[in-house]
Amino acid sequence: MQDKTSKGGFLMVIEFRELTKEEESIFKESLDYWLTDTTLIENFKFIIGEGNWKEVFVATDEVIESLSKYSQITPYSTGLGIGEIKEGKFLLSLSGGSFISKYTNKKVVVNKEAEQLFLYKRNILGKSIHKIHESIEEKDKFLVFSKNNDYLGIGQLLVDKSLLTKLEFSEKNVIKNIIDLGWYLRKGK
Amino acid sequence: MTSYIGCVGMDTRETKDLAEKYGYLHETIERYVQIFGLKETTALLKGYEKKPKKSIRVNELKILKDELVERMLNKGFIFENVEWYNNGLIIEKAPFSLGSTTEYLSGYYFIQSIASWIPTLVLDPKPREIVVDLAAAPGGKATHIAQLMRNTGLLYCLDISRERIKSLRSNLARCGVLNSVCIRMDARKFSNYDIKVDKILLDAPCSGEGLMAIDASRRKSRNFEDIKRMSELQKELFSTGIKSLKKDGILIYSTCSTSPEENEEVIDWGLANFPIKIENITLNDFSPGLTAAFDKQYNPDLKKAKRLYPHRDNTEGFFVCKIKLLKEVS
Ligand SMILES: C[S@@+](CC[C@H](N)C(=O)[O-])C[C@H]1O[C@@H](n2cnc3c(N)ncnc32)[C@H](O)[C@@H]1O
Numbered sequence: 001m002q003d004k005t006s007k008g009g010f011l012m013v014i015e016f017r018e019l020t021k022e023e024e025s026i027f028k029e030s031l032d033y034w035l036t037d038t039t040l041i042e043n044f045k046f047i048i049g050e051g052n053w054k055e056v057f058v059a060t061d062e063v064i065e066s067l068s069k070y071s072q073i074t075p076y077s078t079g080l081g082i083g084e085i086k087e088g089k090f091l092l093s094l095s096g097g098s099f100i101s102k103y104t105n106k107k108v109v110v111n112k113e114a115e116q117l118f119l120y121k122r123n124i125l126g127k128s129i130h131k132i133h134e135s136i137e138e139k140d141k142f143l144v145f146s147k148n149n150d151y152l153g154i155g156q157l158l159v160d161k162s163l164l165t166k167l168e169f170s171e172k173n174v175i176k177n178i179i180d181l182g183w184y185l186r187k188g189k
Numbered sequence: 190m191t192s193y194i195g196c197v198g199m200d201t202r203e204t205k206d207l208a209e210k211y212g213y214l215h216e217t218i219e220r221y222v223q224i225f226g227l228k229e230t231t232a233l234l235k236g237y238e239k240k241p242k243k244s245i246r247v248n249e250l251k252i253l254k255d256e257l258v259e260r261m262l263n264k265g266f267i268f269e270n271v272e273w274y275n276n277g278l279i280i281e282k283a284p285f286s287l288g289s290t291t292e293y294l295s296g297y298y299f300i301q302s303i304a305s306w307i308p309t310l311v312l313d314p315k316p317r318e319i320v321v322d323l324a325a326a327p328g329g330k331a332t333h334i335a336q337l338m339r340n341t342g343l344l345y346c347l348d349i350s351r352e353r354i355k356s357l358r359s360n361l362a363r364c365g366v367l368n369s370v371c372i373r374m375d376a377r378k379f380s381n382y383d384i385k386v387d388k389i390l391l392d393a394p395c396s397g398e399g400l401m402a403i404d405a406s407r408r409k410s411r412n413f414e415d416i417k418r419m420s421e422l423q424k425e426l427f428s429t430g431i432k433s434l435k436k437d438g439i440l441i442y443s444t445c446s447t448s449p450e451e452n453e454e455v456i457d458w459g460l461a462n463f464p465i466k467i468e469n470i471t472l473n474d475f476s477p478g479l480t481a482a483f484d485k486q487y488n489p490d491l492k493k494a495k496r497l498y499p500h501r502d503n504t505e506g507f508f509v510c511k512i513k514l515l516k517e518v519s
């Protein structure tokens with residue numbers, strides 16, 4: 001979800017533009033799920049970068065102004081890519097998770113051992129969950145945090161929440177690693 | 190052929206011995222001796238035998254220094270402060286790799302040499318300005334610029350390399366930068382857009398002569414031809430930078446090279462061709478730029494530029510110069 005700009009070794013041109021009405025409603029609907037405080041949306045400006053993918057970027061006013069003023073420039077990226085719009089859905093990216101991390105309660109806190117493993121792409125065992133927000137249900141996505149309150153990545157609950165406290169799930173994968181900050185080392189170098 | 194070889198008064202045996210002892214090309218040592226003299230060259234070569242200590246810059250867009258220091262101390266890291274930059278920390282002890290901590294991945298710091306803080310600090314970018322980083326990848330200085338701009342305004346980040354621009358994007362994202370426009374292009378063409386900006390960083394592609402400690406393979410792989418080629422590219426990039434500045438705009442020129450052709454000569458050429466002047470750098474007591482090298486005299490104002498050396502400053506070899514544009518040029 002992070003680097004969508006090169007395909008088969010060729011760099012494609014990304015066109016930056018405003019969100020259409022439809023894209024805006026998809027985006028807002030998704031943020032309704034994620035955000036406890038939607039002032040975040042009002043305080044920032046978002047644009048679409050469309051190449052082979054439709055990526056949503058958050059950027060400053062000056063960045064957005066410059067894109068329309070100097071339309072002959074074809075940027076590689078602008079501001080911060082926070083996710084992509086695909087098949088009528090907005091999919092939050094790794095940096096998108098970081099961007100919203102202070103404004104969401106879709107959070108699971110994991111213990112120290114799981115923190116390290118999660119950063120190496122691993123899933124999370126039942127016994128490693130320290131806290132899970134009550135609003136989270138099976139198949140939901142959420143942000144994974146360390147006990148230090150550091151955002152670590154995005155996870156998805158694989159089982160019914162009521163089973164999490166059961167002994168037989170303590171050694172089973174209950175949270176799927178969708179993406180984690182280790183990406184910056186594995187792919188982002 | 191190079192014009193300096195066989196210079197009067199040079200003891201070839203001594204330079205050959207040094208080249209052999211420290212594993213450099215003989216022509217490189219001869220050049221050093223002509224620039225710095227034998228004693229200083231020997232000190233420089235000894236300096237390059239020791240890798241500089243690692244250092245980090247706290248990314249205030251994500252965390253404050255005190256909190257980061259406390260967390261890293263708890264993990265067993267030991268730091269030393271830097272007198273002239275509050276958000277910089279020198280690593281005295283690292284129990285494990287600095288590049289794999291949760292704090293690093295969270296973008297709380299950037300692993301960066303202390304010399305490479307200087308161009309950005311001297312550039313002194315302010316919130317809401319328009320700034321260009323003409324050679325930005327992998328983004329050490331670009332993320333620092335964004336930090337000083339408090340993530341506002343507009344920061345154009347240019348780089349020609351397909352591979353390196355990916356790292357640039359990744360680093361900007363890791364550090365939470367919102368104000369960048371990254372463009373993969375030959376920065377020599379940037380002035381064609383006719384965009385006039387407040388400040389420009391030209392952390393120029395260079396021979397990397399100053400990195401002999403960090404990458405010893407450079408000692409034999411870089412020769413005078415590389416330096417000459419780089420010098421031409423640097424002048425073209427400098428010219429683009431000047432043409433893209435507003436009146437009174439500031440351009441910082443820096444390299445991790447100690448060769449005069451890549452530094453003073455570029456600025457001297459700029460002074461002869463554009464309405465610019467060199468401004469003082471007051472950051473710290475670093476060595477002045479050269480006003481003469483080999484058979485050339487440079488503009489006397491070049492002493493206002495700064496040079497850093499491993500044996501004097503415990504850094505890589507580095508050059509930085511602050512330029513002000515007096516009248517817009519096209
Ligand atoms: C010294 S490095 C820049 C380091 C960067 N400022 C940082 O602090 O992380 C020089 C960069 O210039 C880029 N470069 C070389 N020639 C260029 C050109 N003509 N236009 C734009 N970038 C160029 C290289 O790809 C390289 O990434």
